[in-house]
Structure formats: C-alpha cells, structure tokens
Amino acid sequence: MKEVIHTPVPDIEEEEYHINMGPQHPSTHGVLRLVVSLQGEIVKSLKPHCGYIHRGIEKMCEKDTYPQIIHLTDRMDYLSAHINNHAVCLLVENALQVEVPERVKYIRTIIDELTRIQSHQLWWACYGMDLGGLTCFFYGLRDREHILDIFEESFGSRLLHSYYTPGGLMQDIHPNFQKRVKEFIKYFQKKIKDYDRILTGNVIMTERTRGIGILSKEDAINYAVTGPSGRASGFSCDVRKHYPYSVYDKVEFREVLFTEGDTLHRYYARMEEMRESMKIIEQLIDNIPEGEYSAKMKAVLKLPAGEYYQRVETARGELGAYCISDGNKTPFRLKFRSPNFSNLGVLDKISREHKIADLVAIGASLDFVIPDIDR
Amino acid sequence: MGVTGKYFFSPGQIVTEQYPENRKTLKMAERFKGEVIMPHDENNQHRCTGCGICELNCPNGSIEIISTRIETPEGKKVRIIDKHIYHLSMCTFCGLCIKTCPSDSLAWGQEFEHAVFDRSKLTKVLNQPGSSIIKGIE
Amino acid sequence: MAFSIYDFTSFNQAIDHALYASLPPVLAVIVEMTIIGLVFLVFYAVVGLFLVYAERKVCAFMQNRVGPNRVGPYGIFQTIADFIKLLMKELISIKNSDKLLFNLAPFIVIIASFMAIAAIPFGKGLQAIDFDIGILYVIAVSSLGVVGILLAGWSSNNKYSLIGAMRSGAQIISYELSVGLSLLTIIVLAGTMQFSQIVEGQANGWFIFKGHIPAFIAFILFLIASTAETNRGPFDLAEAESELTAGFHTEYSGIKFAFFFLAEYMNMFIVASIAATVFLGGWMPFHFSGWAGFNHVMDYIPPFVWYLGKTAFVIFLMMWFKWTFPRLRIDQLLNLEWKYLLPINLVNILVMAFIVLMGWHF
Numbered sequence: 001m002k003e004v005i006h007t008p009v010p011d012i013e014e015e016e017y018h019i020n021m022g023p024q025h026p027s028t029h030g031v032l033r034l035v036v037s038l039q040g041e042i043v044k045s046l047k048p049h050c051g052y053i054h055r056g057i058e059k060m061c062e063k064d065t066y067p068q069i070i071h072l073t074d075r076m077d078y079l080s081a082h083i084n085n086h087a088v089c090l091l092v093e094n095a096l097q098v099e100v101p102e103r104v105k106y107i108r109t110i111i112d113e114l115t116r117i118q119s120h121q122l123w124w125a126c127y128g129m130d131l132g133g134l135t136c137f138f139y140g141l142r143d144r145e146h147i148l149d150i151f152e153e154s155f156g157s158r159l160l161h162s163y164y165t166p167g168g169l170m171q172d173i174h175p176n177f178q179k180r181v182k183e184f185i186k187y188f189q190k191k192i193k194d195y196d197r198i199l200t201g202n203v204i205m206t207e208r209t210r211g212i213g214i215l216s217k218e219d220a221i222n223y224a225v226t227g228p229s230g231r232a233s234g235f236s237c238d239v240r241k242h243y244p245y246s247v248y249d250k251v252e253f254r255e256v257l258f259t260e261g262d263t264l265h266r267y268y269a270r271m272e273e274m275r276e277s278m279k280i281i282e283q284l285i286d287n288i289p290e291g292e293y294s295a296k297m298k299a300v301l302k303l304p305a306g307e308y309y310q311r312v313e314t315a316r317g318e319l320g321a322y323c324i325s326d327g328n329k330t331p332f333r334l335k336f337r338s339p340n341f342s343n344l345g346v347l348d349k350i351s352r353e354h355k356i357a358d359l360v361a362i363g364a365s366l367d368f369v370i371p372d373i374d375r
Numbered sequence: 376m377g378v379t380g381k382y383f384f385s386p387g388q389i390v391t392e393q394y395p396e397n398r399k400t401l402k403m404a405e406r407f408k409g410e411v412i413m414p415h416d417e418n419n420q421h422r423c424t425g426c427g428i429c430e431l432n433c434p435n436g437s438i439e440i441i442s443t444r445i446e447t448p449e450g451k452k453v454r455i456i457d458k459h460i461y462h463l464s465m466c467t468f469c470g471l472c473i474k475t476c477p478s479d480s481l482a483w484g485q486e487f488e489h490a491v492f493d494r495s496k497l498t499k500v501l502n503q504p505g506s507s508i509i510k511g512i513e
Numbered sequence: 514m515a516f517s518i519y520d521f522t523s524f525n526q527a528i529d530h531a532l533y534a535s536l537p538p539v540l541a542v543i544v545e546m547t548i549i550g551l552v553f554l555v556f557y558a559v560v561g562l563f564l565v566y567a568e569r570k571v572c573a574f575m576q577n578r579v580g581p582n583r584v585g586p587y588g589i590f591q592t593i594a595d596f597i598k599l600l601m602k603e604l605i606s607i608k609n610s611d612k613l614l615f616n617l618a619p620f621i622v623i624i625a626s627f628m629a630i631a632a633i634p635f636g637k638g639l640q641a642i643d644f645d646i647g648i649l650y651v652i653a654v655s656s657l658g659v660v661g662i663l664l665a666g667w668s669s670n671n672k673y674s675l676i677g678a679m680r681s682g683a684q685i686i687s688y689e690l691s692v693g694l695s696l697l698t699i700i701v702l703a704g705t706m707q708f709s710q711i712v713e714g715q716a717n718g719w720f721i722f723k724g725h726i727p728a729f730i731a732f733i734l735f736l737i738a739s740t741a742e743t744n745r746g747p748f749d750l751a752e753a754e755s756e757l758t759a760g761f762h763t764e765y766s767g768i769k770f771a772f773f774f775l776a777e778y779m780n781m782f783i784v785a786s787i788a789a790t791v792f793l794g795g796w797m798p799f800h801f802s803g804w805a806g807f808n809h810v811m812d813y814i815p816p817f818v819w820y821l822g823k824t825a826f827v828i829f830l831m832m833w834f835k836w837t838f839p840r841l842r843i844d845q846l847l848n849l850e851w852k853y854l855l856p857i858n859l860v861n862i863l864v865m866a867f868i869v870l871m872g873w874h875f
Binding site: 137 | 838
C-alpha cells in the first residue's frame, strides 16, 4: 500500500480534480472513502480506500473458541448477522461431523430468509434515499421494524443476535414465532406493492438507472461479484442452489437471473429476491418438525487438524469461511471471504464515464455494508 | 404520488414510538438482552456456585469471579463467590455465559438505559451484598 | 362591487394622504418604505418559519411519522427554537475562502426573494408596489437569487459546493425559460402584465378555467419549472444531499445558513403565490357565473384568506412532489427542459394565442 493518495497525483490531466467521497459522506453508508477523479461531473476514475472500520475480526477469531467466534461474525455484515453465524456454525458442524436436528435446519433456513428480507428492505430504503426519494427510506424502515420485532421476541436483540451456536440454536424459537412470521408475510405482500408503486414504477427512477453501470457477465465472474449484484449480470452464483445447505435443497425457489447487469436490474434482482424469500418462508413455516433445538455438543469443541471451507449465501453474496485448525480449541487461522469486498472491486470499473449522481446510484445498487469490507 | 398521498390522509398509520413518554408502558420482549443479571430469590439467595465457567466462556473478559473457599459445618470444602463482577462496558451480549452456566444462575435483564456519566458505574457486582447460595446446588 | 368590504385601497390612500400632509414628500416616502419594509420583514419571518414547520409536518405524515412534537403543542414552536439555535451558532470562517463573496452570498439570495415579494398582491389594494410589468419584474428579480447561489458555491472553496452551484446555475438558466413562457401564455390571455389587472381579469372565472386546456397545461408546466427554479425536490440537484452533502451551502453555518434556508422557503412561497395569482385568481373569490347566492357567500370570505388558501394549496402540491419522487440527474434535468417542456410551452403559447384570437375563451 505505497500509493495512498492524499493530494492529487501530479500526472493527472489538467481538467481533472479529485474529491474525497467519504469517509464521512451521506451516500457511502459508513466509513468508506472513495477518491473520485472528476472531469466536470464525469467520474474518470475512482479509488476505494478501506480500513476505516477495520477491527481485526479475523485475528480476534484466532484467540477465541469456536462458540465465541459466532458473536464476532455478527459484527461483519451486521445486516445478515444470522447468515454470517450460519457460515461458522456449518463449518464447525461439518468439521466435527455432527448431525444437526431437522428442526434446527428448518428454523435456520427460515431465519436466514427473514434476515435476507430485512436486509433487502434496508437496502431498498437506502436506495430510495440515495436517489433522493427520502420517503422510501421511512417506508423501508417501517416494514423492517416488523421483522426486527420478531427477532427481538425470539432472540432478544434486533441487530446482533448471536443466535446460532455450533450444533444448533441458543434457545428454542418463541412460541409466537410462527404466528408472527405468517402475519408478517401477509403484511409484507401488501406493502411490497407499495414499494413497486413508489419506486419501481417511477419513471424518474427507471430512467436514471437504466443502462447505468453495466457489469457484463464476464466481468462479474472475473471480479467475483456475487449475490444479487452478480445475478443481475447473469452470473448464476446462488450458493443456496449450487451448494445447498440446511434445507435449501428441499424448498422450491427461483434463482433470480437477469442478463442486463445495469443498476436497474440489480434493483429488480433484489426486489425479486424478497418475493422468493417470502415463498421459501411460506413453504417452511408450517412444516417445522418437532425435536431438539440443539444437537448434543461437547463442552469444548476441538476441530480435527486440517483445512475447512464453508460458503453461505448472505444478502449480498457469497460468504466463505476458511479455517485452518491445528487441533486446538481455537482456530489457527480463520479467513472470511466477504462478499462486499469483492463487490467493491468492481465499482471503479462500472462507474467510469458516468456522473456523480450515477456513482451514488451504482454504489447503492451494489449495496455495501462497510464493516464487512474491512472486517 | 398516490402512495404518499394515501399515507398523508390516513393518520392512523403513524408508527413512531413516542419513546421517552411511553417509558411507563414500554414493554420489552421477554427475551430481550438488556444486561446480564443474577436473579435472587426472596431470601436473598442466588444459584451461583462460583465455578467460573461463565468467566471462561466470555469472549471479552467481561466477567470476573472472586471466590473464597470455606469449610461447611459438615466438613466439606466448597467454593462460594465473593463477588461476581460484570463489566457491562465490555459485554457484547453474546449470551454464552447464560447458555453455559451449569446452575442457571444468570439471566438476561430487561434494563436497557445504560447511559451513565462515569464508566466505573458500568462495572457491576451481580451478587447482592450478603447473599448466599441456595442449598443443594452443586 | 361585492367584495368592496375588503378593499384596502382607500385605507392605504388614507395613510398616504395623511403622511404627505404632515411631512415633507421625501420624508413621507422614507416613512412609507420603512413601514412596508418592517411589515414585510415580519411577514417574511413568520411565513418562512411556518413553512419550515409545515414542510416538516407534511413530510412526516407522508412518511407515517409524527414530525416535530416536542416544542409547544404539536411542535409549532419547533422552528422558532431552531431559529434561535441558528442565531446562536458560531459563524465558521473557512480557510482560503473568498471572505467578501462568502459573506455577501446569503444576502443576495435573501434580498432577491425579498424584492420579489413586494410585487405580489395579497388582497385588493394590499400590494407594496403595483408595476405595470409586475410579472416581468418578479421573474427578473427572483432569478437574481441564483447569483447568490453561484457566489456561495464559488467562494466556499469546496468542490462539492462548486459542483452544486454550477448545477444550480445550469438549472435555473434553463428553467427560467419555462417559467417565463408559461406565464406568457397567461399574459396572452389576460392582455396585461400588471398583477392587479390580472387579478381583476379573473373576477368572473379563474384563468385556469377560462383558458381551456392551454391554461391548464401552462399551470402544470409552471409548477414543474418553478419547482426546479426554487431548487426543490425532485429538482434539488444543487443541494443533493446524497451526492454533494449539502451542495452550495455545505460550508455555511449559523445565521448565514438560516438565510439560505429561509430564502429557499420564501422562494417556494413566492412561486406558489405567483401560481395562485396568475392561474388561480389570486385573492379573487371562487365564482360560478349564474349562482348569485353561492357567489355572495364566497365574497364574504376575506380575499387574504382566499389568497393564502390558494398559495397553501400550491405549496402543498410542491411538497407532495418533493416527498414522492426521487431526484433527477443533471442531464435528464436539462433534457426534460430543452426537449420536452420548452417545445410544449412554445406550442402552448401558439394555441393560446389562437384561442384568444378566435375569442374562444370565456
């Protein structure tokens, strides 16, 4: 990291000037710093500088036991906290070859999809806000509140749950859980039509984002852009379909694929994913089998020496957890392949020759969570 | 415009929580993770044996247990807690202490207004002064 | 005249005569100007503060919130509290900024909106100055404000501010045309540019009804263009907060920021009152030809109330726009103006001229 730009580098052209978007800027949703090189309003190039919220989570994992690691993964992508937990839990369970009760698998799948919906709701809210429609922000948060209330009732907290443990769950779901999830699905199917009316059907929004920030399928694969952003470019990368975990192999759902790969279709992909997630929940919510909420686990978990990899599909793409164990109760090394970091890499490529307003829209459509980039 | 207009003319939809005013009626979910507490019964007795498993399991070192060994009248040497210190400022609310406690002596409290002017107030002693362990808990 | 009970002309003339009788002419003019200035200053502050409050409440209700509700009943004193806060805030001086222009800019913005308000008729005879080219004057003066915005952006020594100011300049120069042309449509119909006569001309029906479809189109065009001219959403590119943090007033604090803020709301009030005056009959009550009883009842509502009601309606429309639509991009903004609004406007004027020529209007 030699060339950290603090002042404009000398070899730029006369007409270009730099602005620092971030670390404190309303549209970067966190402490991401983008050094944007502009010519008038046109973005010529862009350098993301990350590290403003680096907390050394991977290093901290090396001193923690496996159950303790779970609560650190919450803090990476805090909007898909459950799914991050899921990655580590699956990793430990597969390494120890523990058979998790069916009930746990069903509950985990439902909660993962709820997490995905609430994450996309917040994305929708912020997307509208970044495009200038502040009202969207409040509608998105209003509906997200319903999911957070369900979370609060069952897991005790709203954002950072630490609900999964290796082998199962912290505690059984709340008796009201099924009823409230069903109520929410009914409620949200009505409200998502409002979303369509206020933003999807809005001619200003569609015209502003159509054909902006086109990411080709080849580039999506080369840059490893996963999640809805990659699928909008036609890159079939849904871990839930290709490497199913929990009960994703038992449910019917469509992998949302578009070929255009522009900002508008990244928007469509996420809107469709919310509907698909609701379908998954509807299939599972009535069929949760009875049983234990956790498998019997040893008090101290020691993974056999070796390397393990587990991937899950978070709301933003593929999260990989790569673990080297030397047989102790703490991992020798734990590396997370976070989706946002890979997705950030493509921002420079697709936002060149677009306007500042487009850069904001593209950034919103890639849906960054900055703590996940830095970890 | 239709959507915003509809909500403008239907004030029943307002969802704002009137927080400081509804403090009296505000009811948190029963599993709400506010802080770690140690429930005491009416005889000022708790269930903590001072085994230190919570201290071991805590990822951030938020729990410190100061215990002493005493000799019971039957002649057995047992460990009782002197102080069960809980650093709320370091707690990340992961719940491992509560989950792993073999005698279920810890629980989640519902209190969530933790803002104080002095950091030392966030270091709490969970066992009440003069409390003792309930008989029969190993 | 039925509405003569609310005629302020004689009242004004009485004051005028009394002043001229007791004072030398120069002094009388000065005293009159001072009185009018003070009245407008108070009016300006009250309307500005109220509009900020109204905007916050309207957007809150549209977003299922309650809005300001802590200071006073229903939070009506919230904006006054905010204003006091802004008065007490430190005025930060920016390094390497052009001090003179930086300090001058808020005054230009606020003076421009102040001047425009003088020509607006609030009621019969209740008008500071009645130019015979009133509309032209208002258009000219209200577009002075962009000079202040450009200066603010230029002198703050901030790239975001500069981009905001440049956007604002491009935007106002473009949309000024549409504002002018849509008003011209009505001038063709009214045959005068004097505000008082335009209002008188609507005694038997508002121009928006009298002018058939062209007048209605002109009204819509005026609403769009004037929203853009006042830098309000969805055309708030100059201060697009998700792109440029706050655009041209990023570096301003305290009372200077308050000036920009107040001027924005006053500009909204001014364009809304122009729309109300030119299209919706100003202070003229709502009349149906032939319904004498109905018309008589309408006459008893004071013209000031009529005027404010119509203005409030237009302002509400503008707020409704703002809190529904996402923001446009700068090239779309200019496309919209030059490719759609301007041709429509030109055709509209021709149609209106044709209608007037053939005498098809009421």
